[in-house]
Structure formats: structure tokens, C-alpha cells
Amino acid sequence: MTNLPRPALPTPADSDSFGVGDWPGDWLRPQWPAPASVQAVCTSRQGGVSLAPYASLNLGEHVGDAPAAVAANRSRVRQALGVRPAYLNQVHGTAVAALDSNCTDGGEADGSWVADTGVACTVMVADCLPILLCTSDGTRVAALHAGWRGLAGRGGGAAQAGPGIVEAFAQTQAALGVAPERWLAWLGPCIGPQAFEVGDEVRAAFVAWVAEACQAFVPKSSGKWLADLPLLARQRLRAAGFQQVFGNDSSPRWCTVGNPLRYFSHRRDRISGRQAAFIWRA
DSSP states (O other), rough: OOOOOOOOOOOOTTOOOOOOOOOOSSOOOOOOOOTTTTTEEEOOOOOOOOTTTSSSOOOOSSSSSSSHHHHHHHHHHHHHHHHEEEBBOSSSSEEEEEEEEOSSSOOOOOEEOOOSSSEEEEEEEESSSSEEEEEETTSEEEEEEEEEHHHHHHSSGGGGGGOOOHHHHHHHHHHHTTTGGGGEEEEEEEETTTOOOOEHHHHHHHTTTTTGGGGEEEEEETTTEEEEEHHHHHHHHTTTOOOOEEEOOOOOOSSSSTTTTTTOOOOHSSSOOOOEEEEOOO
């Protein structure tokens, strides 16, 4: 894959800030029939204080950026949302955490859900797929971090293919009496099928669980495939009983790799910041 040039982005002055609801124009607002009580947004790389290669709204503490810059960026986002984001320690696994208004950052999980107000379920991404969810009555919201390992199940190899983050979430909620058909899902930006080159083991992991997953892989060269991550997520969601899925349709405008002025991308830049997707009950 040809590496795209890293953009030189303007950095706002340290005195600049956001007010509640003051979201930069290129932040993504989901277009879906969620209740009015549900708020959601996905940030871009614009609007922060970090310097290149993290310019400018990097929200990841673990990527080598200056801690003070990340703290300032997170403060700006919290001001803009008007609620407190709950940041997870994401490990490409399948654990889903239950949050409440008193929860703290740093829990090891790749998904979260909440019924309380005042806190936002949060996932950070830089090529992986953020999945935001809400119940049709708006009483619960959730966010899932779905890279290929998380979707395919912990370990990701064909011999280990099994329940992934989508299935783990569905099982968690079903045990609480909330069936998958009560949820709406929105897929955010991620690495697109034009850029996501994977090996045989990735294809095998998905096909072993859902046979139709073969439709999401296009052969590129011996042992290499171009994978459609949003399509794989839609397949897993449908197979798990989620009937209403919106957002990322695998077209180039959603691709993190192909839109360097808007999105961070680890696959493109290797040293990269993180954008984040948030959902909360107003």
C-alpha cells in the first residue's frame, strides 16, 4: 500500500477552547433514527493543541504525544460534549464494561454500556471501527471498539475463531433482558476496503464463524486479501440479531487511511494520534 503524505495541520492557540455543543464542522454526527435523548459524535483530528505527527486533536495517552497536550485535548472534548467521557484501556479483546455516573477511566475493556446520564461511552480509534449503539427507547447506550481481532474473537486465528465483541455485547445485554432487536447501531469511520490488506489467517478467522464473510475479502496477491471491515461488522451484527445498522457503507469517504486531513490512521502513518467516538444519554 502506498503511504500517503502526512498533512501539516494548523494548531490552535492554547487559549482557544470549546463550549458545550461547540463541535468542529468536520466532527461526524450520526445520521440515524436515535431518540432525541441520545447524543453521539465522532471527533476528527482537527481542533486540538498537539503538534505533528499528532496534530492536532489527539486523544490517545499511549501513543507518544506530550501528556499536557493530550490532557488539554481531552478537556476541550469534555467541554464540547457537556458530559464526562469514560476512556477505556482497549486491548483488542471482547470484554464489555458496565458504566455508571461514578465510573473512572482506565478499565480494561473494548466496549461499554451505560443507562445513567452524565457519562459518555467512549472508544478511541485510528483505523479500527467504532460501533455506537442505543436502544430504541433511548434508555441505554453503548460503544464498541471493533478491529478485526475484536470482531473475530480474542486471538483472531482460525482455530480460535469464536464470539467477538459484537457477540459478547449481545450476550451481556440479553442476560439483562435487552434483546438485540431493541438496539440501533451506527458504524463510524475506519480503514476502508481499498486499504485494509490482510493475510489468509484473518479471512479464515471470519469465514469460520460466518460463512458469508467470504464476500468481504477480495484477493490481492498470494496469501493476501483486501478486507471490508465495515461489511464484516454488519454481517456479525446481523447474525447476532441486530436489525437496524446505519453509518459506514464502506465507501471511500469513511476511510481513515484515505482521508489524512480528517482522520488519524496508524496503518498510514505508523506514528499517529487517536480520534474517538462518544455516545451518551442527555
